[in-house]
Amino acid sequence: MGGQYDCIIIGAGPAGLGAGLYAARDRFSTLLLEKFFPGGQINTTDRIENYPGYANIGGPDLIEKMIAQVTTFGAELKTGTEVMSLKRLTDGRIEVTTDNDTYTARAVILSPGSSYRNLNVPGEQEFRQAGTGVSYCGTCDAPFFKGKKVVAVGGGNTAVEDTLHLAKFAAEVVMVHRRQEFRATKVLVEELMAKVNQPGSNLKLKLDSTVSSIEGTGKVQRVIVSNVKTGQKETIDCDGIFIFVGMVPNTGFLKGFVELSDQGFIRCDGMYLRTAVPGVFAAGDCRVGAAMQLVTAVADGVNSVMWMKQYFRDPDWWTTA
Ligand SMILES: Cc1cc2nc3c(=O)[nH]c(=O)nc-3n(C[C@H](O)[C@H](O)[C@H](O)COP(=O)(O)OP(=O)(O)OC[C@H]3O[C@@H](n4cnc5c(N)ncnc54)[C@H](O)[C@@H]3O)c2cc1C
Secondary structure, X not given: OOEEEEEEEEOOOHHHHHHHHHHHHOOOOEEEEOOOOOOHHHHHOOOEOOEOOEOOEOHHHHHXXXXXXXXXXXXXXXXXXXXXXXXXXXXXXXXXXXXXOEEEEEEEEEOOOEEEOOOOOOOOOOOOOOOOOEEOOHHHHHHHHOOOEEEEEOOOHHHHHHHHHHOOOOOEEEEEOOOXXXXXXXXXXXXXXXXXXXXXXXXXXXXXXXEEXXXXXXXXXXXXXXXXXXXXXXXXXXXXXXXXXXXXXXXXXXXXXXXEOOOOOEOOOOOOOEOOOOOEEXXXXXXXXXXXXXXXXXXXXXXXXXXXXXXXXXXXXXXXX
């Protein structure tokens, strides 16, 4: 069937739903295309404490409210629809091809999000449900581990930052890293080491080590680590494990259309969220520099629509401002 729209939004996670609300409420014909079902990553948690206005709400509950609001204002939502490719036409419209149709739009907002990289060890999937002990986001979940013992895995900037954040809440944190050296920036590593070396510190390092399994009955109770040099295994009794080994952006279908970073995140200008392709914005966890939070993803969606209006008023703004 296809169709022509003012605005097509790719991915109906928090960023896409935020964009959809503002675009539809501004009376732009708006189509949201979603590969699976709306909500994105936040669907997988039942405890959100840092979305303003809600002291505690489940991901699916919050998303249900967002969908109702977006569709009330007239946005069209197509689920089970995967976007496969995009093209800028000679008249400046953007052609969007899905697995079963082709649409065009005056502007496109890319919000396909990203996924946490997994460790792929036994127990990781089993304890992924909120409250059972595997987490990928220190900012989101650290307060749930107040006074508990946790393991943190990784060696990059996010791993170090989130581990330091965790140490403010947990009674004890054991940071497991597969090398001696950290990939994180020097200043962060210095902060980490200062914390580790404090007398009586609750933060300990387990270097040259990898996690081989996560175990427990109904919830995480211990993590088994292996020393990469000696092969020796060790059991760490704990209440949870935070896995900070990176994010994988869902941007494979955008290769060759917009500019991507080495890690695959969409490059855009930080102020207006414009990609190198006029009329195409990036919003949420898919873009370089994203804060990887619900509220910032929604804000990106909203901002992209505000700047979309500027583009509609003055297409030259894309290259002049
Ligand atoms: C378990 C868990 C708990 C979390 N807890 C919190 C929390 O408490 N507080 C907080 O602030 N943040 C939390 N986060 C992070 C938060 O969920 C993300 O920052 C946020 O969802 C990012 O929104 P997004 O719209 O950019 O991307 P996503 O949520 O990833 O949504 C992207 C959507 O795009 C769709 N899509 C991808 N590719 C295509 C395609 N080719 N065609 C069509 N559709 C496509 C996907 O199916 C998905 O629905 C949590 C994340 C997880 C996984």
